[in-house]
Amino acid sequence: MSKSFSFHISANDGRARTGIVSTPKGDIRTPAFMPVGTAATVKAMMPENVRETGADILLGNTYHLMLRPGAERIHNLGGLHKFMNWDRPILTDSGGFQVMSLTDLRKLTEEGVKFRSHIDGSEYNLTPERSMEIQRLLGSDIVMCFDECPALPADRARINESMQLSMRWAQRSRDAFGDRPGYALFGIQQGGLEQDFREESAEALQKIGFDGYAIGGLAVGEGQDAMFGVLDYAPNQLPQDKPRYLMGVGKPDDIVGAVQRGVDMFDCVLPSRSGRTGQALTRFGAVNLRNARHKDDPRPLDENCTCPACSNYSRAYLHHVHKAGEIIGSMLLTWHNLHYYQELMQGLRDAIAAGELDAFVAQFHATRAQGDI
Numbered sequence: 001m002s003k004s005f006s007f008h009i010s011a012n013d014g015r016a017r018t019g020i021v022s023t024p025k026g027d028i029r030t031p032a033f034m035p036v037g038t039a040a041t042v043k044a045m046m047p048e049n050v051r052e053t054g055a056d057i058l059l060g061n062t063y064h065l066m067l068r069p070g071a072e073r074i075h076n077l078g079g080l081h082k083f084m085n086w087d088r089p090i091l092t093d094s095g096g097f098q099v100m101s102l103t104d105l106r107k108l109t110e111e112g113v114k115f116r117s118h119i120d121g122s123e124y125n126l127t128p129e130r131s132m133e134i135q136r137l138l139g140s141d142i143v144m145c146f147d148e149c150p151a152l153p154a155d156r157a158r159i160n161e162s163m164q165l166s167m168r169w170a171q172r173s174r175d176a177f178g179d180r181p182g183y184a185l186f187g188i189q190q191g192g193l194e195q196d197f198r199e200e201s202a203e204a205l206q207k208i209g210f211d212g213y214a215i216g217g218l219a220v221g222e223g224q225d226a227m228f229g230v231l232d233y234a235p236n237q238l239p240q241d242k243p244r245y246l247m248g249v250g251k252p253d254d255i256v257g258a259v260q261r262g263v264d265m266f267d268c269v270l271p272s273r274s275g276r277t278g279q280a281l282t283r284f285g286a287v288n289l290r291n292a293r294h295k296d297d298p299r300p301l302d303e304n305c306t307c308p309a310c311s312n313y314s315r316a317y318l319h320h321v322h323k324a325g326e327i328i329g330s331m332l333l334t335w336h337n338l339h340y341y342q343e344l345m346q347g348l349r350d351a352i353a354a355g356e357l358d359a360f361v362a363q364f365h366a367t368r369a370q371g372d373i
């Protein structure tokens with residue numbers, strides 16, 4: 001186990017890279033997908049089973065945990081790893097994005113964001129300094145800067161104003177984080193869909209200096225074409241020897257396209273959230289198990305998948321338990337979806353290492369074009 005935080009790239013294929021992020025809590029194979037453990041749990045999954053799907057790292061949400069059960073409480077109980085029984089790396093977001101997307105009553109100033117809890121209405125004041133303190137109390141291994149992610153569409157003036165604020169907050173986050181060997185602080189690039197603002201943001205972040213760099217401000221409704229348009233240049237604006245993390249992404253084809261463009265780390269609620277709604281994410285694309293066409297189907301969801309859902313149950317059973325609202329329905333499809341995502345990441349890592357990414361991507365799209373039979 002490494003005592004410090006480091007990133008080693010073992011192979012490149014075009015702009016894509018594969019490697020290892022080493023942390024004192026364990027290694028993270030990249031390209032990596034981080035399951036989202038919002039309220040100290042990856043919903044419907046035991047942590048040992050999340051590990052079984054192949055996850056090296058989880059994401060925790062500062063906003064949710066600060067409201068309930070509280071950062072000081074988790075700290076006093078031994079920290080988030082002990083609290084949720086996950087002893088490998090945890091990345092926590094800074095809370096800013098959730099405040100803006102989950103609360104109505106809020107006030108944004110230079111200082112930070114004042115808001116009322118969506119749970120009990122109590123008032124909070126989240127600043128770069130408080131966000132760093134919360135993530136330290138949680139024991140997060142990779143801490144995210146406190147930033148502002150502007151809602152799109154927004155005019156250039158608004159995007160620039162928001163990016164400049166986020167850069168000032170990045171400096172305050174860096175100053176408040178302090179010197180914590182073994183723990184990492186990632187900066188977050190902003191700038192909307194504007195290449196010049198993103199360049200300016202990347203330069204500002206590099207001047208401050210971070211252990212990794214996230215690409216923020218995307219997956220906020222701009223659509224895949226616009227997102228890929230930004231990814232055609234944004235990863236290259238960031239240091240090539242540090243991890244690049246695309247926040248909130250995404251669907252399997254989003255991830256494949258972003259890996260091709262040089263992104264190393266991902267997080268998204270999609271595989272776990274859709275697992276609870278009866279949507280399976282497979283090699284063939286999305287399959288809605290609530291659809292009546294599965295009612296009498298004795299076949300597995302995917303005969304090539306080795307997850308418990310595909311190994312031991314029929315489509316008919318998955319259809320039944322989702323229609324009946326049985327808890328096992330969420331368990332099985334969440335497990336399958338996370339297993340599929342990790343299998344996709346492993347396939348990408350292997351393809352990059354073998355210099356065969358183009359062939360892998362062609363096969364990925366060809367299989368999806370067949371659709372679900």
Ligand SMILES: O=c1[nH]cnc2cc3nc(NCCN4CCOCC4)[nH]c3cc12
Pocket residue numbers: 093097147148149188215216217218219220247248249250268269270
């Ligand atoms: O700039 C950002 N800064 C800090 N956190 C973020 C989180 C983010 N999450 C998304 N998109 C999430 C999209 N999800 C897709 C699945 O359904 C729920 C929403 N975009 C994001 C941007 C940022």
Ligand SMILES: [Zn+2]
Pocket residue numbers: 301302305306307308309310311336339
């Ligand atoms: Zn499966």
